[in-house]
Amino acid sequence: MSPAPVLTHRMRHDKSILALVISAEYIFAGTQGGEILVYCLETYERINVICAHRGSVLGVCLSKDQKLLFSSAGDRIVNVWDTHTFLQVYSIYSTYDVGDVFCVSHASSLQTVYLGAQNTSIQWYDLKEKDTRPEPKPASHPLFREDRFFDSPGPGGVRTPRPQSAEERPRHARGGQILEIDKQHIRQFAHYGYVYCMLVARGLLPDPDEEILISGGGDGTIKLWTLDRQAGGAINELYTLFDGRDEGESVLTIALDGTFLYSGRIDGEINVWDLETKQLVRSLRTRTGDVLTVAVGGDLLFGAGVSGVVEKFNRQYERIGRFTAHTGRILASGFTRYRGQPLLITGGNDNTLAVYDVRDCISTPSGSKVSSDExxxxxxxxxxxxxxxxxxxxxxxxxxxxxxxxxxxxxxxxxxxxxxxxxxxxxxxxxxxxxxxxxxxxxxxxxxxxxxxxxxxxxxxxxxxxxxxxxxxxxxxxxxxxxxxxxxxxxxxxxxxxxxxxxxxxxxxxxxxxxxxxxxxxxxxxxxxxxxxxxxxxxxxxxxxxxSYWLDDHVPCLTYGLRGVIHATVSVESSHPDLHSGVDGSTLLDESLKDLIAVLAMLTGTHGSVQIPGFTDPILPLTEAEKKLYEDITLTLTRYNPSLGDAETLAQSLMRRWREASLTIHRIQTSGPENSTIIPRLARAALSIRLVPKQEASVVAQALISFLEDHFAKLESQNRLTVSIDHQAEPWLGDYNNEIFKTLEQAIVEVWGPLKSRRRSSLSISKHPTQPSNGYSSSKPSPTTSSTLANSSVTPPNEDEIYTPVENTSSFRKPLYIREGGSxxxxxxxxxxxxxxxxxxxxxxxxxxxxxxxxxxxxxxxxxxxxxxxxxxxxxxxx
CATH class of the missing domain: 3.40.630.10 (Zn peptidases)
Structure with missing residues (x-):
């Protein structure tokens, strides 16, 4: 048995993945909820969610040049999408009640779309005729037609009014040209069962460029069809593959490798057909349950289905491995090579897509080198x-x-x-x-x-x-x-x-x-x-x-300043042991915890201002150049995250975190058992001071000790105060105009590329934010914490918007110049x-x-x- 492949990545969703197709750049996954998820092959990021259909997306395919994506669904419609803009180009429907459209294919040479339907028909539309056909009548569109079951009269002949929303298209399935299939472009009873799967192939006819259509159905047969170029792509049966059984089990999925066709059936069977001889070469038994999807690549055959297990077969059709890819049914799969890396991608009803690196499974590797990113x-x-x-x-x-x-x-x-x-x-x-x-x-x-x-x-x-x-x-x-x-x-x-x-x-x-x-x-x-x-x-x-990290999830940053830190422990200890407050408590007793709280309370004043003499004297004023940096920061952040509120308030909050020194009391500990009646012998507090440039850690540390000792002496307590400096680090302020920052900025612009242009507005910021009288409002601004910025970073797109790549713009993703409060x-x-x-x-x-x-x-x-x-x-x- 070959080793199990490496799970490279897993992408989660909230609905089953029913169909997928892979382009040179993207994974397109159709879901039970009618969406098409678009993932980047390089980073596995979901870059788009196309609300494509009102029913489950059952089939997807790409044009040969990968410029068009075709999707079929349970809403009886085939939609065609531009794979660059992700906008709808065409919407194709039949005037017949076809039921679910299980599959869709595209013949590039004929520019013809084929769909396989629940009503056993195969239908097609020649896109070359899209501008010459009569204008479709709105009443014939599936969204406006009455359903024979749901819209039938109830008792007494009363019909329930159709909800207004029933005729609304999904928000991205708008704007494209609506195309109605000609009644002559239908092959009724193409199979004596549902048409579950189909694909377009070349190289199987004397003319190597001639395309044929291959379909599999619920009648257990596989049919090959020629495509009549002169008749708008009409299909004519070439021959039928049938294994001789009286009643063949449904053909649920097919895949082609050269002249060998692989078909997945119910009960875990995979058939291997030689299309040159029209013979059944092998019948493979799997332990996947019904085989719902097959994929071919790297000289391997992958079969998967109901059990969530993928089975691997080599060129000799020997089972060489199996692994569990999903916790539910595997409904879709595909093989690709991305930058030389062989990948198997599967989707299931556990609402996930899984990406496996199958390099170790391939017996005859292509010799491609492992990339630096891998x-x-x-x-x-x-x-x-x-x-x-x-x-x-x-x-x-x-x-x-x-x-x-x-x-x-x-x-x-x-x-x-x-x-x-x-x-x-x-x-x-x-x-x-x-x-x-x-x-x-x-x-x-x-x-x-x-x-x-x-x-x-x-x-x-x-x-x-x-x-x-x-x-x-x-x-x-x-x-x-x-x-x-x-x-x-x-x-x-x-x-x-x-x-x-x-x-x-x-x-x-x-x-x-x-x-x-x-x-x-x-x-x-x-x-x-x-x-x-x-x-x-x-x-x-x-x-x-x-x-360190960006301020949000959208815009790169460069950090030019950090606060320093002093960690200290303040202890007050009594000569007496832990006492009972009822037995020994009195006004004559100097309690260690009371004394500790008293001296700690002297450290800060209104709004947390530090009361140590001369503490804020060295702090640098805000320059005009740095003020401009804060304007860029706040305008950018509020553009992506409007919930952050007023730009000036946000700027002041950031400056207080980055440019101002602060003092924090982290915790207090006491001696003795955890008992509400105990007077502790020892009380200890941990505190930290965050320093800013021009404040020397050693000077501030000594000032802290002196301040606490002076105020403790005023208590005239019999207890003993101890202040220990546990750790200290100097603040840092870099020169954001020097060569290293310039080089970093240029590199960020080149690597991250263009960004949509920003709209700027005015912003007033105090020149001396450390002094309330020089610009701060008298009310305390709400703090914008790192958690606030992180939690507001992922903003859902507007319901009427769809992602479109931005090109040829002069606005590039310049980094924000930031400072940080940490050390x-x-x-x-x-x-x-x-x-x-x-x-x-x-x-x-x-x-x-x-x-x-x-x-x-x-x-x-x-x-x-x-x-x-x-x-x-x-x-x-x-x-």
């Missing part, structure tokens, strides 16, 4: 599988194994590597250096990329993840797994970008990687280890990070140590859920990030 996803999957949780000693060995594996990846692509040990046995730092090609440039620039391989815990004990957090899963265009966005995905994208340049002999820079394993714990041991190994790293011209301890430290400016490229979207359940990274963002890194590593000039 390698990127494969390595990321392995990277995510390591539980590199730095905060939990249980995973120390996993962290080491993950670090060793990453070092081997660097070696594989030609980097010189070392494992830099850190103090106190903390996780090691991986140093890797790719040397540029000296023949390209004698003076090589040196770019340092910083990242971290450690992650936040993800135990998933409550089952909140939709997949195992340490097993990468592709779902709906996203890669789910702990670390995909923070920070393993961006690291792998950067490594593969360098590997691509090296393979193309276009790497003219020295690219240095410093990947630490303690960032999620405050970069423990990082600074000392780097200072001790500064010579190993060498000179650096530029520093690049990718450890990365290493960034300012690296700037100081190496005397080089830094920049941060956010790779993920606002909805990535980093540090939360169901962390993810959009596959498109991963691939685009690799291309951006590649351009920056190539184009960034020497400082």
């Amino acid at each position: 390698i990127l996803v494969q390595y990321l999957k392995q990277f995510v599988s390591f539980r590199t949780v730095s905060s939990d000693l249980r995973y120390k060995a996993d962290c080491r194994r993950g670090a060793s594996w990453l070092r081997q990846i660097f070696k594989k692509f030609g980097a010189a590597t070392e494992m830099i040990a850190t103090e106190n046995g903390y996780n090691p730092i991986i140093f890797a250096k790719f040397r540029g090609n000296p023949t390209i440039s004698k003076v090589r620039k040196k770019i340092l990329f910083y990242g971290h391989y450690d992650v936040i815990p993800a135990e998933n004990e409550q089952g909140k993840w939709i997949a195992d957090p340490f097993s990468l899963q592709g779902i709906d265009g996203y890669l789910y797994g702990r670390g995909t966005s923070d920070n393993k995905g961006p690291i792998m994208a950067a490594i593969l970008a360098v590997a691509d340049l090296a393979a193309e002999q276009a790497l003219d820079s020295d690219i240095i990687f410093l990947i630490e394993g303690e960032e999620e714990c405050g970069s423990r041991g990082f600074a000392r280890a780097i200072e001790e190994n500064k010579k190993l790293v060498g000179d650096v011209d530029w520093i690049l990070l990718a450890n 990365i301890p290493a960034i300012r430290f690296l700037e100081k140590v190496f005397g080089a400016p830094a920049a941060q490229l956010p790779c993920g979207q606002a909805s990535d859920s980093a540090h939360l359940d169901n962390e993810r990274l959009r596959l498109l963002n991963l691939k685009k990030s690799k291309e951006i890194f590649k351009k920056v590593f190539r184009d960034l000039p020497k400082k």
